[in-house]
Amino acid sequence: MLKQFLPTSLLAVLLVVLTVAACAPATTPPGTSGPAPRTLTIMTHDSFAASEAIIKQFEAANNATVKILKANDAGSALNQAILSKGNPLADVFFGVDNTFLSRALNSGIFEPYPSPLLADIPADLQLDPEFRLLPVDFGFVCLNYDKQWFADKQIPAPQTLEDLVKPAYKGLLVVENPATSSPGLAFLLASIAHFGPDSYLAWWQGLRANDVLVSDGWEDAYYTQFSGSSGKGPRPLVVSYATSPAAEVYFSEGALTTPLTGNILPAGASFRQIEFAGILKGTPNRDLAAKWIDFMLSPAFQEDIPLQMFVYPANRTARLPDLFQQFALLPETPASLPAETISQQREAWLDAWTTAVLR
Incomplete structure (x- = not known):
């Protein structure tokens, strides 16, 4: 044994050195x-x-790995987040919009974070005064029309919601079911904002009499029922987005220099959807989650948004791509309803719509 061959004093020194070495933190x-x-x-x-x-930019700056957990549509994803309250499945949630804002806030799953980047976000997009959900982007649900179809038929495209119940437009419109589709719900809310909660159902009954087609979701409505360049169906009017014409040109990969689809943006009839992000309570990565929120609101991420998700960046300093400036014009007077009113009345409105239009 080592002890047999060392003087006592030297042995004591060696034991101290070995003890210190054992307790020292591991080196990289x-x-x-x-x-x-x-x-x-x-x-x-x-x-x-x-x-x-963009994702790698954040990862490199923060020594992080970003994992994106996609959980179906926004409503389903929010339901999962609420069900996992207290033991969150993620650190940050993105995708709550103003049609579900009150429900998300009342669930108590988000914690406040007043990001310094909010200084560059317009006040009318900031709907939560406690900063639990922060606006990241916004878009407009509106009517799209097939330019060539109307030109060939020598029929003027409708200019107002009221036009849609006229005989000239019978059997031309496809909408999405508001009970199963986000743009469908937004269009229903636009009609309520435009006509009022006491008169919107009469207008929808007029659409039903004018042979409106109701699809379960946007993809079926736009790609299957719509007659525009992206669709294969017989109907030249569809509920979609103000950015759809820009997307049409972008995804044509050079085949189009101008869209074949146009927007119809009557005053007070294009519903503005705002998407929010928030830090989930219980995250073990609170500091990193806050940095991600800041990153989502920064010009770098915001300028990536338009050609990735075809919505508008919330940060007023973010530059829009030329495609948006040419073909994704903003409606001058969008439709809007208070988030709290939507939360309180949404289910009743949906039930009434279903009875009036589908039964």
Whole structure:
């Protein structure tokens, strides 16, 4: 044994050195640059998109790995987040819009974070004074029309919601079911804002008499029933987005220099959807989650949004791509309803709509 061959004093010194060495923290192995990255999980809807370069920019700056957890549509994703309250499935949630805002806030699953980047976000987009949900982007649900169809038939495209119940437009419109579709719900809310809660059903009954077609979702309405360049169906009017013409040109990969689809943006009839992000209570990565919120509101991420998700950036300093400036004009007077009113009346409105239009 080592003790047999060492003087007592030297043995004591050696034992102290060995003890100190054993207690010292492990050094970073050669060839590594520091601690392992932390994983930040973002729970969102299936339509979320961001460029790989932007995600990597955040990861490199924060020694993090970003995991995107897609959980069906926004409503389903929010339901999952609420059911996992106290033991969150993610660190951050993105995709609550103003049609579900009150429900999300009342669930108590978000914690406040007044990001300094809010200074660059217009006040009318900031709907939560406690900063639990912060606005990231916005878009407009409106009517799209097939320019060529109307030109060939020598019929003027409708200019107002009131026009849609006229005989000239019988059998031309396809809408989405508001009970199963986000744009469908937004269009229903636009009609309520435009006509009022006491008169909107009469207008919908007029649409039913004028042979409106109701699809379960946007993809079927736009790609199957609509007659525009992206669709194959017989109907030249569809409920879609103000950015759809820009998307049409973008995804044509050079085949189109101008869209074949146009927007109809009557005053007070294009509903503005605002999407929010928030930090989920119980996250073990609170500091990193706050940095992600700041990143989503920063110009770098905001300028990536338009050609990834085809909505408008919330940050007023973010530059819009030329495609948006040419073909995704903003409606001058959008429709709007208070988030609290939507929360209180949504189910009753949906039930009344279903009875009036589908039964």
